[in-house]
Amino acid sequence: MTDTPGTVPVGIDPTMPSTARVYDAALGGKDNYAADRELLDRMIRDVPEVVEMARMNRAFLIRACRFLADNAGVRQFIDCGSGLPTAENVHQVVQRIDNDATVVYTDNDPTVLAHGRALLVDNDHTHIIDANVFHPAEVLEHPQVRATIDFTQPVALLHLADLHFYPGDPAALMAQYLDALPSGSYVVVSHGLNPENEHSHVARKFEAIYRASSGSVLFRTRAEIERILHPSMDVITPGWVIPGEWWPDGPNLKPWTPGEQCVWAAVARKP
Template identity: 40%
Template structure:
């Protein structure tokens, strides 16, 4: 067993896992039968989810490219990074800045094992065990502070992670805690599942059952509130598939936005 794997709890392949389900939606191979069964159940309810997941990933690429090229961001913190997929943040950012630095953060055992093997050994990257519900601990983690200078603008990625945070943990307050520690010029990128203005849609309840109630679809207004105190970059809060991309439909399972700290 490697040092990276020491002390990591055993993975139970018989229990579906959110990170592996998402990996399946993206066409990845890092999933088990239980994950594929759960994913297919979701797709039977809402076949568009697979396309929405791919659009969400494509938005991540566009957002990182925007932050690097137009905002001049050279360091990133990807919270809730998920199982490594094509075009990870550091590869996209380094097409603009060869010295871009990225800290990948997750609290999922499955993700950490894959990330340490595939991402953590690249110079200028770090893999940090951390939970979005404990933002101070993330920003104070030694692995992060060795790499990321919090005195300089940072791009914080919160891609498809806050909809796993229950209301009791106040996701908007968690974002504010992160923002309070960042310098002016930093940007926060958020994508979040929307209820589409129809919170009573029976498909939402069925999909939440697949995730054992741990998935929270929120209204546009509540997602917009996640950006309080930030200046929303044009075009504001829109579907992940239409952010700075002409000709795309507006409707999406995910809403996306980028906020700049004044």
């Protein structure tokens, strides 16, 4: 994306970093501005493996969606805080398995909404809505969600790398979503982790960078993250793990970097 004033969509401040655009830059996308790339460069200076962390998280999302569409037979997906369209979006993964699979992307970043709507204009089974994922009712009661998602049938709810931006109790937030999901639904979560060991400095660096730049992020402990899913949920094997350890496509031949060990993820089923 160029930084020419005339090319900036209405309602977007290119001088302020956006979480979605920074993530896009980390994944090699082009829908970002100088301020986003500057923040990413700062992250890379302090945490060199930040790009690998972003790619690992994205690869986990793809594998989880493939599992849900293929093995679990889920045909409805709500992607909360979806971010900018990039290679291998959720709808591309699941609609490769079933053309009629339905996907609703949810975000309130103007850049995400503008690019998402342009990408999905010809896809009748995929939609993007403007809603704050930290206000569950805003998502669940959105007219497009009510018209698109059949809440009598299993739904896959995706919360990838968004809940660590929520300053409140993520378990209470998730409970509102879970209450609305029917039996047989699935939840996919990834979250920044403070591993409470020699790698905790990575989490603290991330938190400091965001406080100084574009808001706040909170890397929670394993116990705090695992509370996000109610104890009644059936966590799918291998349980809570580093995203790269969740049913990888092949053996891992190198040790996980300190940064990669600062993300915690799981897929769970509602009985």
